[in-house]
Amino acid sequence: MPVSPRRSMVLGTVAVALVLGACGGDGDDEAGESANTVTVRGCNPQAAFVPANSNEVCSGDILDQVFSYLVRYDAETGQPENEIAADITSEDSKTWTITLQDGWTFHDGSPVIAQSFVDAWNWAAFGGNATLNSYFFEPIQGYADVQGQFDEETGEYTEGSAAAETMSGLQVVDDLTFTVTLSQPESQFPMRLGYTAFAPLPESFYDDPEAYGQHPIGTGPFEFESWEPNIDVRLAAYPDYNGEVKPSIDGAVYRIYENDDAAYNDLQANQLDIMPLLPTSALAGDTYKIDLGDRFLRRETGVFETITFAAATAVDPRIRQAISMSINRQEIIDTIFAGARVPATGWVSPVVPEAQDDACGVYCTYDPTAAQELYAETAGIEEPLELTYNADSDHKAWVDAVCNNIQTTLEIPCVGIPVVDLATFRDLVTNRELGGIFRTGWQMDYPSLENFLVPIFATGASANDGDFSNDDFDRLVGEAAAATGEEGVALYHEAESLLAEFMPAIPLWHRVNIAGYSTHVENVRLTVFQTVDLLSVTTTG
Amino acid sequence: MTRYVVQRLGQMVPVVIGTTFLIYALVWSLPGDPFAAKCGDRPCPPTYVARMTAEYNLDDPLPLAYLQYMGNLFTGDFGQTFAGVPIADELLQRYPITLKLTVLAILVELVIGVAAGVLAGIRRGGFLDNLVLVSTLVVVSIPVFVLGMLAQVTFGVRLGWFPVTSDGTLYSLVLPAIVLGSLSLAFVARLVRANLVENLRTDYVRTAVAKGLTRQRVIGVHTLRNSLIPVVTFVGADFGGLLGGAVVVEGIFNIPGVGNMIFRGINAHEGATVTAAVTVLVLVFLFVNLLVDLLYAVLDPRIRHV
Numbered sequence: 118m119p120v121s122p123r124r125s126m127v128l129g130t131v132a133v134a135l136v137l138g139a140c141g142g143d144g145d146d147e148a149g150e151s152a153n154t155v156t157v158r159g160c161n162p163q164a165a166f167v168p169a170n171s172n173e174v175c176s177g178d179i180l181d182q183v184f185s186y187l188v189r190y191d192a193e194t195g196q197p198e199n200e201i202a203a204d205i206t207s208e209d210s211k212t213w214t215i216t217l218q219d220g221w222t223f224h225d226g227s228p229v230i231a232q233s234f235v236d237a238w239n240w241a242a243f244g245g246n247a248t249l250n251s252y253f254f255e256p257i258q259g260y261a262d263v264q265g266q267f268d269e270e271t272g273e274y275t276e277g278s279a280a281a282e283t284m285s286g287l288q289v290v291d292d293l294t295f296t297v298t299l300s301q302p303e304s305q306f307p308m309r310l311g312y313t314a315f316a317p318l319p320e321s322f323y324d325d326p327e328a329y330g331q332h333p334i335g336t337g338p339f340e341f342e343s344w345e346p347n348i349d350v351r352l353a354a355y356p357d358y359n360g361e362v363k364p365s366i367d368g369a370v371y372r373i374y375e376n377d378d379a380a381y382n383d384l385q386a387n388q389l390d391i392m393p394l395l396p397t398s399a400l401a402g403d404t405y406k407i408d409l410g411d412r413f414l415r416r417e418t419g420v421f422e423t424i425t426f427a428a429a430t431a432v433d434p435r436i437r438q439a440i441s442m443s444i445n446r447q448e449i450i451d452t453i454f455a456g457a458r459v460p461a462t463g464w465v466s467p468v469v470p471e472a473q474d475d476a477c478g479v480y481c482t483y484d485p486t487a488a489q490e491l492y493a494e495t496a497g498i499e500e501p502l503e504l505t506y507n508a509d510s511d512h513k514a515w516v517d518a519v520c521n522n523i524q525t526t527l528e529i530p531c532v533g534i535p536v537v538d539l540a541t542f543r544d545l546v547t548n549r550e551l552g553g554i555f556r557t558g559w560q561m562d563y564p565s566l567e568n569f570l571v572p573i574f575a576t577g578a579s580a581n582d583g584d585f586s587n588d589d590f591d592r593l594v595g596e597a598a599a600a601t602g603e604e605g606v607a608l609y610h611e612a613e614s615l616l617a618e619f620m621p622a623i624p625l626w627h628r629v630n631i632a633g634y635s636t637h638v639e640n641v642r643l644t645v646f647q648t649v650d651l652l653s654v655t656t657t658g
Numbered sequence: 659m660t661r662y663v664v665q666r667l668g669q670m671v672p673v674v675i676g677t678t679f680l681i682y683a684l685v686w687s688l689p690g691d692p693f694a695a696k697c698g699d700r701p702c703p704p705t706y707v708a709r710m711t712a713e714y715n716l717d718d719p720l721p722l723a724y725l726q727y728m729g730n731l732f733t734g735d736f737g738q739t740f741a742g743v744p745i746a747d748e749l750l751q752r753y754p755i756t757l758k759l760t761v762l763a764i765l766v767e768l769v770i771g772v773a774a775g776v777l778a779g780i781r782r783g784g785f786l787d788n789l790v791l792v793s794t795l796v797v798v799s800i801p802v803f804v805l806g807m808l809a810q811v812t813f814g815v816r817l818g819w820f821p822v823t824s825d826g827t828l829y830s831l832v833l834p835a836i837v838l839g840s841l842s843l844a845f846v847a848r849l850v851r852a853n854l855v856e857n858l859r860t861d862y863v864r865t866a867v868a869k870g871l872t873r874q875r876v877i878g879v880h881t882l883r884n885s886l887i888p889v890v891t892f893v894g895a896d897f898g899g900l901l902g903g904a905v906v907v908e909g910i911f912n913i914p915g916v917g918n919m920i921f922r923g924i925n926a927h928e929g930a931t932v933t934a935a936v937t938v939l940v941l942v943f944l945f946v947n948l949l950v951d952l953l954y955a956v957l958d959p960r961i962r963h964v
Contacts, residue, residue, distance in 0.1 A: 346703070
């Protein structure tokens with residue numbers, strides 16, 4: 118058949134389309150997966166894999182597998198234990214001497230020495246590097262000197278504007294010893310040393326931090342193998358890992374999902390092994406129990422939700438207490454969260470080893486009669502109560518329920534005010550443009566009493582959104598920081614109990630993670646940080 | 659012909675500049691500081707905010723920031739996402755995937771849609787005709803995300819015929835492509851049927867039949883070709899729609915395409931990312947439309963571009 122020019126063009130178009138469609142055929146298939154690796158739900162990291170810049174779960178999950186830190190938190194109890202550190206001691210809670218165990222190596226073979234920590238922390242704190250986690254180094258002496266200036270005009274960092282390049286509080290004694298001097302005493306300082314920001318870094322990092330961020334070299338049980346953006350991150354067990362418990366799996370693949378439901382469907386079809394947090398749709402009506410049988414686990418976490426009073430709202434603490442008593446926490450949890458929360462009885466998460474029970478006492482217990490009586494003693498509030506929240510997450514249902522509770526019990530008109538997204542919402546909160554009451558949340562950095570109290574309620578603290586200021590509280594947490602052991606814990610407890618008198622924020626509930634896993638894996642455990650404990654996971658072959 | 663093409667290409671310049679400026683301005687004017695939520699429930703360190711503000715020229719007035727952005731764009735520098743990944747790399751990785759998905763969807767809608775339309779058209783009022791009418795009505799009335807989730811659970815999770823989510827193979831794109839193309843498939847089937855029915859009544863068809871041509875030749879060559887002109891118009895316009903509409907389907911099937919990138923960029927207030935991705939989208943759309951206009955002349959010799 119002779120082909121006319123016209124026809125050849127049509128045919129050509131079709132051919133191009135076919136080729137375009139077919140060129141995906143050479144894509145690698147998943148058949149190469151070894152039987153002893155597990156797949157875990159991952160997400161797109163919001164920053165490259167540099168510990169000092171990792172402040173969210175997507176990159177944190179992976180860095181926590183790639184790194185071992187000075188201390189590790191027991192997966193069950195959250196209690197810190199020495200890992201790379203052999204000993205962390207202090208006479209006065211101000212100058213800490215940290216000695217390291219011999220024998221730890223980075224994945225590139227170089228040894229982990231005192232310098233690895235000191236240099237990494239100095240790099241993270243240095244103003245010119247503008248890291249996201251720099252505030253974790255604020256307690257260390259000399260932090261202010263390394264901040265330096267940013268040019269107002271160009272926004273560029275002014276070279277040499279910092280008084281010092283390194284923090285004076287960090288001193289290397291010998292290869293395995295260094296000292297940390299804090300600007301004020303802090304008895305719970307060692308608790309925080311297992312957080313991502315305090316990771317040691319190898320020499321090679323400083324040559325090219327950007328390249329390092331694409332392929333981090335750590336000290337932990339798993340080596341970073343590859344990162345294909347938007348597809349997956351592959352980890353392999355590190356043969357020279359120095360920890361006591363060696364992983365029993367050969368490696369792990371963090372498959373990146375943008376969508377919870379897609380991941381959950383893969384889990385049901387056994388194409389994904391571990392999903393640390395099941396989506397709301399699977400929790401509703403306990404669907405996951407039907408889908409997964411007994412292949413799920415529950416884990417309390419350090420994520421805590423509160424309602425904060427704007428500084429000018431209900432200044433009389435009795436009104437605040439009455440509002441707190443009118444909220445039926447358990448009923449809201451049962452009906453809205455399908456049990457994925459536990460009611461809060463204080464301001465510290467139960468995953469913190471020294472958390473006390475019932476710091477809030479009657480004021481966090483649902484008691485409509487007592488609430489009404491207490492409210493009747495006060496002058497009351499004139500205006501309707503506005504409860505502001507960010508509408509880009511699942512908050513509307515519980516906000517409406519809480520408002521409904523308040524309205525029914527105290528007859529204060531209460532309305533939920535949605536704000537379009539978290540960025541806009543936090544902007545309003547930070548600039549103190551919100552009145553009434555608003556949603557606040559706190560995700561702990563490390564399981565310590567201090568982390569739930571000081572950053573949120575100390576005068577002028579970074580997350581003190583309600584501008585709470587109380588001399589007694591400040592004094593108590595100050596003394597607690599200086600005291601050691603039991604004494605310090607008791608003082609923190611006292612400070613927490615003091616909050617019940619003023620109720621700067623109403624404790625609502627703590628999040629419970631419900632994780633699911635496939636038939637391919639067993640012994641799945643979650644850490645206090647909601648990450649998978651890959652050291653305990655085994656495969657069924 | 660050449661003059662026509664050059665003219666059309668010239669028209670693209672203001673369109674591209676206009677759209678990019680609009681998108682850039684809209685994303686940056688979203689309320690809220692993009693770095694307000696980066697550190698969860700507390701403000702980010704001032705050094706970090708200062709560095710990011712400088713890097714994305716957020717302090718400058720909008721027209722100046724836009725000019726700086728376009729200047730970089732023309733030198734081939736697409737900038738970085740907030741996560742520090744070069745945007746050009748993201749585009750290069752994601753566009754082929756979305757294009758594959760879209761082309762597959764178009765193949766689905768063309769092959770099945772035209773076949774269904776022809777079958778329905780030549781036996782008007784028959785069983786097949788009614789079947790096509792009813793089934794396309796069903797498809798049109800179900801939203802894509804319902805169809806997508808339904809298909810995923812049924813064919814992926816329960817029956818196991820297809821991978822549940824994308825695993826990088828072409829095969830894993832087939833189910834999403836069918837879902838994505840289904841709505842347009844219904845339109846194509848109905849368009850073809852309506853045109854075919856109309857054209858079968860025309861004089862030249864009657865002449866062809868009277869001349870003794872076979873039924874296949876009458877329908878396949880003389881009628882179908884004329885009936886395809888509106889279909890080509892539709893598919894051309896639909897190409898852009900499918901590219902953009904892939905956001906939903908990409909989300910359901912976890913396909914790392916450009917839809918996801920735009921969605922995430924808007925959420926994170928990343929003006930540079932969104933503008934770059936959409937600019938390419940606009941370019942693809944314009945070129946496909948040019949191609950469609952050129953195809954008219956091929957299908958219908960009476961149409962001439964001078």
